[in-house]
Amino acid sequence: MLASGSLYVFALYAPSFTGRLGYSQTQTSTIAVIGDIGLYGVGPLSGLMADRLGARPTSFIAGILLLMGYGLLSAGYASGLESVAKGEEPTHFLLMAVFLLLAGVPVSFFGLSAAALTVIAQGFFMMKVGDFVNNNNNNGYNGFKPTTPKDPQEQELDTVGFLLFLGVSGGVINGLSVLGMNILTPPTRTTDPESHADAAAAAATGAEPASERTPLLREDTATDTLASRQSDNSLSTRNTTTRTTPVAAAANEPPLKKPSTGRRYVPPKSGKEFFMDSDAQSFFLIMICLAGTGLMIINSISAMVDAVAGAERGSGGGGGGGGDNKSPMASIRATHVAMISLSSYMGRILSGFGSDVAIVKYGAHRVYVMPIAAICMGLAQVAGMFANLQWLYLTSVLTGLAYGGFFGVAGTVVAELWGAETCGQNWGWLSWGSAIGGMLFNLLFGLVMDAERPEVDVAG
Numbered sequence: 001m002l003a004s005g006s007l008y009v010f011a012l013y014a015p016s017f018t019g020r021l022g023y024s025q026t027q028t029s030t031i032a033v034i035g036d037i038g039l040y041g042v043g044p045l046s047g048l049m050a051d052r053l054g055a056r057p058t059s060f061i062a063g064i065l066l067l068m069g070y071g072l073l074s075a076g077y078a079s080g081l082e083s084v085a086k087g088e089e090p091t092h093f094l095l096m097a098v099f100l101l102l103a104g105v106p107v108s109f110f111g112l113s114a115a116a117l118t119v120i121a122q123g124f125f126m127m128k129v130g131d132f133v134n135n136n137n138n139n140g141y142n143g144f145k146p147t148t149p150k151d152p153q154e155q156e157l158d159t160v161g162f163l164l165f166l167g168v169s170g171g172v173i174n175g176l177s178v179l180g181m182n183i184l185t186p187p188t189r190t191t192d193p194e195s196h197a198d199a200a201a202a203a204a205t206g207a208e209p210a211s212e213r214t215p216l217l218r219e220d221t222a223t224d225t226l227a228s229r230q231s232d233n234s235l236s237t238r239n240t241t242t243r244t245t246p247v248a249a250a251a252n253e254p255p256l257k258k259p260s261t262g263r264r265y266v267p268p269k270s271g272k273e274f275f276m277d278s279d280a281q282s283f284f285l286i287m288i289c290l291a292g293t294g295l296m297i298i299n300s301i302s303a304m305v306d307a308v309a310g311a312e313r314g315s316g317g318g319g320g321g322g323g324d325n326k327s328p329m330a331s332i333r334a335t336h337v338a339m340i341s342l343s344s345y346m347g348r349i350l351s352g353f354g355s356d357v358a359i360v361k362y363g364a365h366r367v368y369v370m371p372i373a374a375i376c377m378g379l380a381q382v383a384g385m386f387a388n389l390q391w392l393y394l395t396s397v398l399t400g401l402a403y404g405g406f407f408g409v410a411g412t413v414v415a416e417l418w419g420a421e422t423c424g425q426n427w428g429w430l431s432w433g434s435a436i437g438g439m440l441f442n443l444l445f446g447l448v449m450d451a452e453r454p455e456v457d458v459a460g
Contacts, residue, residue, distance in 0.1 A: 006070070006166045007039055007104050008114035011302040011337050012121055016159040018303070021080045021090040025303060029446030032299035034097035036438035038069075038104025040291075044428035046105070056178050062105070063174025069103025070167025078160045103167070114341035117166070118334050125162040126155045126330065156330050268419030274426055279417060284433045287410075290374055292437015294403035297380070298340055299438075300445050301396060302333040307449065308389055332389070339393065340400040347373075347404025355409050366409045366416065376402035 010032050017023045017031065049058045076099055080090030274280055297304070309329065351369045358364035380398035383391045414430065415423040 006066070006113065006117060006170055007035055007100075008298055008341060009117045009121070009166075009337055010035065010100075010299050012118065012334060013157055013159045013162060014299070015302050015306065015333065016077070016157060017093075017096070020159075021077070021084060021093075023090075023093050024446070025449035026443065026446035027093040028303075029300065029442040031093055031097040031100055032295075033439045033442045034094075035100035035104040036295055036299070036442070037435045038101035040431035040433075040435040040438070042105050042428075044425055044432075046424075046428060048425050048428065059174050060178045063171040063178070065102050065105045066174060067167045067171030069099050069101070069105075070163050070170065073099040073103065074160050074163035074167065077163060081160075103170075115338045115345070116341075118338040118341065120165075121157060121162050122331070122334050125158045125165065127158050128155055154328065154330070268422040270418075270422040270425060274418055274422070274429070277418070280426075280430070283414075284430055286370055286374070287430060287433030288437035288440070290370075290377055290402065290406055290437075291434035292439075292441045293377055293381070294399055294406075295434065295438035296441035296445050297384075297395065297399045298403070299442055300449075301336045301340065303445075303449060304384070304392060304395075305329065305333050305336060305389070307452075308387055308392055311387060312389060336393070336396045339396045340403075343397045343400025344404030345400075347401040347406075348408035350401075351405040351408035352412075355412075366413050369405055369409045373402045373406040376405065 014028050014032070017028045018025060023031075046058065049061075073096060076091040076096050080096075083090050269277065306329065309332070351373070355364070355366040355369055358368070359366070376398050380395045380402060383398060384395040410430075411423070411427055414427045418426050
């Protein structure tokens with residue numbers, strides 16, 4: 001998992017695309033959008049592969065795609081630098097987007113991954129601006145001149161080396177995981193011992209077993225799942241020494257028997273039946289709004305930091321560096337990326353553990369985590385409105401908590417509401433909501449930033 005969240009460190013090297021290759025913010029945001037489409041858009045295909053082929057072949061393919069994607073992205077960036085130095089156009093941004101798409105396809109890179117990769121980038125892939133090899137910074141294409149910080153001692157990311165590292169490390173680790181992966185046998189759907197006794201008694205009397213009379217299909221609302229789970233939990237506190245007849249037991253027992261594995265079996269839904277489900281449609285809209293907003297901040301946090309710092313310097317504010325134009329911007333960007341990653345990890349832990357406790361103690365349902373995550377994401381936007389570097393740290397933390405909290409329970413909710421057997425493909429289709437939301441909000445951010453860029457540049 002630590003090697004897998006590489007797409008979430010896009011903000012670390014995004015400034016190199018705008019500052020060194022001369023891409024506009026809209027073009028850089030487009031690259032991020034295509035990467036998100038790779039991350040979420042192929043969800044139906046990757047989910048089907050996981051359901052049909054298994055974990056080993058899927059992980060092997062993911063490793064190959066990671067190696068290809070980041071390797072080509074590194075080569076494309078290096079080639080673009082050479083072109084800019086000669087006064088020619090860099091590698092086309094759409095080609096770079098395709099490379100990131102390949103790296104985004106291997107889904108399952110979350111949690112602490114971005115924080116760990118940020119530490120590696122800060123420890124091994126930073127270089128002084130004065131050491132940056134650019135034979136002719138005065139040349140450019142179509143009037144563009146690469147931006148170079150004024151302080152030659154300031155550090156920036158070695159983007160070529162870091163992208164190559166992401167590809168090699170991700171590919172090798174995924175390849176090794178194929179060799180060491182232990183595939184667990186899925187639990188069988190068996191009923192508890194009491195249901196076997198009821199079935200035997202029913203057979204002796206010629207009555208229909210209670211399990212055959214009980215409908216397995218869930219109701220359209222999540223409260224039915226909750227009610228069944230609450231009733232199942234209450235069974236453990238009953239006096240098991242008192243036995244009743246099969247007919248009386250069927251009347252007193254909950255509609256759905258709890259399997260011996262501790263899991264309640266939910267009949268799978270897929271295809272048209274799943275698409276027409278109103279709960280699935282609502283879930284899809286939530287992913288567009290909540291995940292899309294989160295992806296916008298995750299991918300564009302470096303641009304936000306640069307814009308806010310530039311505005312503060314222009315207005316006489318500290319800008320994180322006392323107004324001397326020597327603020328360690330690369331370090332500030334990396335701090336925000338790490339904070340989003342760490343808070344996302346904490347959000348996943350809190351939502352997972354908290355929802356388990358809420359179910360057992362208070363009879364709640366995991367879907368209740370979603371409005372909490374939405375409120376948290378809304379507060380992140382409010383904090384960002386203050387256009388201050390200090391408030392921006394709060395935006396990063398709240399965004400990570402909301403994003404991680406949502407995805408910490410989202411997959412489990414899909415399995416609980418629409419069945420574990422089709423969870424992979426159902427989750428894949430729902431993941432299109434993240435891709436669509438990320439595309440809408442990232443492109444909107446890029447357009448707004450490009451429209452305001454002249455004012456920001458003058459202020460800086």
